[in-house]
Amino acid sequence: MTLADLFRFAIGSLGGHRLRTALSLLGMAIGVAAVVALTALGEGARRYVIDQFASIGTNLLIVVPGKTETTGIPGMVPGTANDITLQDAEAVARQIPEVDKVAPLVVGTEDVSYGARRRQVPVVGSTQEFEEVRKLSVVRGEFLPAADMERGRSVAVLGQKVAQEIFLGEEPVGKIVRIGGWRMRVIGVLAPRGVQLGMNVDDMVLVPVGTAMKMFDRRSLFRIFVQVRATADLEQAKGKVIRLFKERHDGEEDITVLTQDAVVSTFSQILGALTLAVGAIAAISLTVAGIGIMNVMLVAVSERTREIGLLRAVGVGRRQVLAVFLTEAALLSAAGGLLGLAVGWTAIEILVQVFPALPASPPPWAVGAALALSFGVGLLFGWLPARRAARLDPVLALASR
Amino acid sequence: MRDLIRLAYNAVAGHKLRSGLSMLGIAIGIASVILLTSIGEGTRRYILEQFAQFGTNILSVVPGKAETVGIPGVLGGTTRKLTIDDALSLQRISGVNEVVANAYGSARVEANGRGRSVFVYGVTPNVPTAWNFRVRQGAFWPAGDPRRGAQVAVLGPSLKRELFGEENALGRFVRIGGSRFRVIGIMEAKGQFIGFDIDDAVYVPVASAMRLFNLTELNEVHVVYAHAGLADRVEREVHRVLKARHNDTEDFTVTTQKAMLDVFGNVMNMITLAVGAIAGISLLVGSIGILTMMWIAVGERTQEIGLIRAIGATRQQVQLLFLTEAAALATLGGAFGILGGVGIATLLRLAIPGLPIHTPLLFVALAVAMSTVTGLLSGVLPARRAAALDPIEALRTE
Numbered sequence: 001m002t003l004a005d006l007f008r009f010a011i012g013s014l015g016g017h018r019l020r021t022a023l024s025l026l027g028m029a030i031g032v033a034a035v036v037a038l039t040a041l042g043e044g045a046r047r048y049v050i051d052q053f054a055s056i057g058t059n060l061l062i063v064v065p066g067k068t069e070t071t072g073i074p075g076m077v078p079g080t081a082n083d084i085t086l087q088d089a090e091a092v093a094r095q096i097p098e099v100d101k102v103a104p105l106v107v108g109t110e111d112v113s114y115g116a117r118r119r120q121v122p123v124v125g126s127t128q129e130f131e132e133v134r135k136l137s138v139v140r141g142e143f144l145p146a147a148d149m150e151r152g153r154s155v156a157v158l159g160q161k162v163a164q165e166i167f168l169g170e171e172p173v174g175k176i177v178r179i180g181g182w183r184m185r186v187i188g189v190l191a192p193r194g195v196q197l198g199m200n201v202d203d204m205v206l207v208p209v210g211t212a213m214k215m216f217d218r219r220s221l222f223r224i225f226v227q228v229r230a231t232a233d234l235e236q237a238k239g240k241v242i243r244l245f246k247e248r249h250d251g252e253e254d255i256t257v258l259t260q261d262a263v264v265s266t267f268s269q270i271l272g273a274l275t276l277a278v279g280a281i282a283a284i285s286l287t288v289a290g291i292g293i294m295n296v297m298l299v300a301v302s303e304r305t306r307e308i309g310l311l312r313a314v315g316v317g318r319r320q321v322l323a324v325f326l327t328e329a330a331l332l333s334a335a336g337g338l339l340g341l342a343v344g345w346t347a348i349e350i351l352v353q354v355f356p357a358l359p360a361s362p363p364p365w366a367v368g369a370a371l372a373l374s375f376g377v378g379l380l381f382g383w384l385p386a387r388r389a390a391r392l393d394p395v396l397a398l399a400s401r
Numbered sequence: 402m403r404d405l406i407r408l409a410y411n412a413v414a415g416h417k418l419r420s421g422l423s424m425l426g427i428a429i430g431i432a433s434v435i436l437l438t439s440i441g442e443g444t445r446r447y448i449l450e451q452f453a454q455f456g457t458n459i460l461s462v463v464p465g466k467a468e469t470v471g472i473p474g475v476l477g478g479t480t481r482k483l484t485i486d487d488a489l490s491l492q493r494i495s496g497v498n499e500v501v502a503n504a505y506g507s508a509r510v511e512a513n514g515r516g517r518s519v520f521v522y523g524v525t526p527n528v529p530t531a532w533n534f535r536v537r538q539g540a541f542w543p544a545g546d547p548r549r550g551a552q553v554a555v556l557g558p559s560l561k562r563e564l565f566g567e568e569n570a571l572g573r574f575v576r577i578g579g580s581r582f583r584v585i586g587i588m589e590a591k592g593q594f595i596g597f598d599i600d601d602a603v604y605v606p607v608a609s610a611m612r613l614f615n616l617t618e619l620n621e622v623h624v625v626y627a628h629a630g631l632a633d634r635v636e637r638e639v640h641r642v643l644k645a646r647h648n649d650t651e652d653f654t655v656t657t658q659k660a661m662l663d664v665f666g667n668v669m670n671m672i673t674l675a676v677g678a679i680a681g682i683s684l685l686v687g688s689i690g691i692l693t694m695m696w697i698a699v700g701e702r703t704q705e706i707g708l709i710r711a712i713g714a715t716r717q718q719v720q721l722l723f724l725t726e727a728a729a730l731a732t733l734g735g736a737f738g739i740l741g742g743v744g745i746a747t748l749l750r751l752a753i754p755g756l757p758i759h760t761p762l763l764f765v766a767l768a769v770a771m772s773t774v775t776g777l778l779s780g781v782l783p784a785r786r787a788a789a790l791d792p793i794e795a796l797r798t799e
Contacts, residue, residue, distance in 0.1 A: 083615060218617075254509070284429060287429060287683070288686040292686065296693055298419065
């Protein structure tokens with residue numbers, strides 16, 4: 001019996017019971033489609049988050065006040081004993097050669113009004129460097145002026161949405177807006193950027209850092225963004241920043257320096273684990289499908305007892321009978337797997353068409369694992385029926401009806 | 402009816418392996434649904450309990466408006482500050498029992514040559530009643546004008562152990578962020594709160610904390626009211642009083658514990674539902690397995706069906722026969738699945754004692770109902786096929 005014979009025999013018997021075969025296929029296909037579609041969703045979410053981070057630059061160090069030994073999330077607790085100050089930010093820019101740009105950050109919330117229209121928005125105090133560090137750009141006018149950090153001029157750059165809402169199509173540049181009790185001249189409007197890391201860039205107002213500190217009566221910074229010249233120098237620069245702060249703060253290490261990489265990889269790991277878990281839960285259905293295939297194969301063996309007896313009588317060996325039934329089971333589950341892959345993939349493609357923002361695509365490992373698993377499950381659960389067929393006594397099998 | 406069950410039973414029992422495998426498929430599906438939803442429900446309850454230990458009749462006021470920045474309070478406030486005076490004004494609302502003004506941060510606490518970076522809570526001395534905390538040794542500072550803060554501190558038990566070991570700490574001095582504070586009390590151990598060790602902290606007067614952290618406003622004000630029925634009225638009053646004090650602008654956010662827990666509970670329910678649904682896919686696959694086997698059974702028993710029809714059984718009765726068989730298979734499978742799911746859940750809890758797993762009876766009932774319905778649905782097609790057979794043709798087949 002050749003390999004081709006084996007296949008022909010298997011296909012012939014599968015084709016003989018169309019509905020039965022189709023149902024077994026369907027079970028396996030549902031399982032594989034679920035695994036493929038769900039892992040694709042998880043992978044899409046992971047990529048989406050990574051893209052979000054990448055959009056704000058990869059050479060970035062973020063200095064957050066407070067050393068976190070006991071609390072998990074740095075920067076969530078406002079206020080520490082030792083503040084980080086504008087002088088600290090200036091020192092980082094001056095004294096560390098690897099550093100390209102430094103942007104200090106002060107944040108608060110305030111009403112912005114023009115005429116009768118007002119809107120409460122986050123007010124971000126920073127410097128000219130913020131434009132490059134956060135990859136922002138202006139569509140009209142100009143960005144914050146380069147100036148001595150501590151001198152706060154009364155100028156503001158509006159986010160796209162703020163400009164639209166309070167100016168309603170009027171030209172904002174050159175006009176005077178009120179921010180809280182302060183009068184500020186609008187010098188620019190930001191290009192639309194959308195939500196970045198949970199903060200809507202379009203719905204905020206930028207002012208010089210010195211101005212913001214006076215407005216909100218702050219002496220400390222919310223955080224400092226440090227852009228390093230080359231990605232390769234990132235770790236080195238991080239060490240130097242920590243040492244510099246220790247020196248300036250009486251030998252106490254009271255800051256936390258986050259690198260983009262660390263944050264990204266944490267998120268990536270969490271979402272990766274989640275994807276794996278969801279995929280595994282969906283894969284339970286593959287086992288159930290395997291049980292279904294085993295059941296159908298067992299029926300097939302008992303139905304074809306006489307046929308098997310005949311095969312054995314004309315000189316076919318036990319191993320070959322085993323091979324026949326294993327081939328049948330494997331074909332069945334592999335075909336189901338392929339069908340499921342096609343369905344799952346199509347579903348994801350349609351989803352991506354509807355929500356283009358989500359870069360969902362099944363990760364290669366999941367596709368491979370789902371197919372291998374479906375094939376493996378077929379072989380595994382086909383083993384019992386195949387062995388039962390192979391062990392039949394030819395004489396008794398022929399005599400049965 | 403008795404006949405029906407007996408016939409179904411015979412058919413199921415006659416093919417032990419076959420029936421067993423069909424049931425196994427359903428059982429795996431039900432077991433995974435039960436297990437995963439139990440973990441979800443357990444987690445939800447666990448977190449709700451964690452919050453409840455602080456008391457549930459509490460609302461919090463933070464500076465800033467939540468609509469503009471996702472998380473209120475994180476970015477800090479506006480030009481009009483949330484002050485201690487604001488907090489004091491809330492005390493006069495009727496129905497309000499306690500008002501706690503909060504200003505917190507993290508700082509290094511040093512004593513005995515040892516140091517540790519911990520959470521520093523600037524609070525008013527009514528914290529033990531407001532938060533359900535107990536003081537083990539000493540006491541909180543006497544209630545007085547909260548705008549003036551003495552250099553005194555109450556240590557959390559973990560922090561006390563870290564700094565002083567078994568020694569007496571009362572009356573000793575600690576340095577917090579460089580200033581000297583005298584220890585006047587030690588808290589009772591309270592344990593973990595969703596991952597945070599709340600015993601590893603120090604409590605100081607709110608004004609001292611604001612000085613320490615250079616804060617110009619409070620981070621949060623907690624308002625504790627007498628009973629749940631007052632929630633809406635107190636919330637309205639808090640809005641009114643603060644708005645009046647802040648030039649008629651709503652530059653603060655009021656969140657009731659209940660509202661927060663409701664949102665949280667909804668999110669958890671969604672997650673539990675989603676995970677349960679994913680596990681439910683295997684139930685679907687299992688039902689396809691039953692459908693296949695029943696279809697085969699109808700084919701095999703064509704003669705038998707013909708015979709039953711010939712001795713007077715109606716089409717409806719034949720249909721019912723096969724439906725009963727499918728439902729019985731699935732329900733039995735479901736029962737085994739519940740046993741398996743609950744069994745694994747119990748084992749897990751024995752292996753990992755802290756793991757929050759909870760299986761409400763409702764879930765069990767739903768699972769049984771779900772498996773029966775699954776069985777009935779997968780039996781419909783084969784049963785119709787059986788009922789549609791022509792008795793004469795059926796009898797003649799081999």
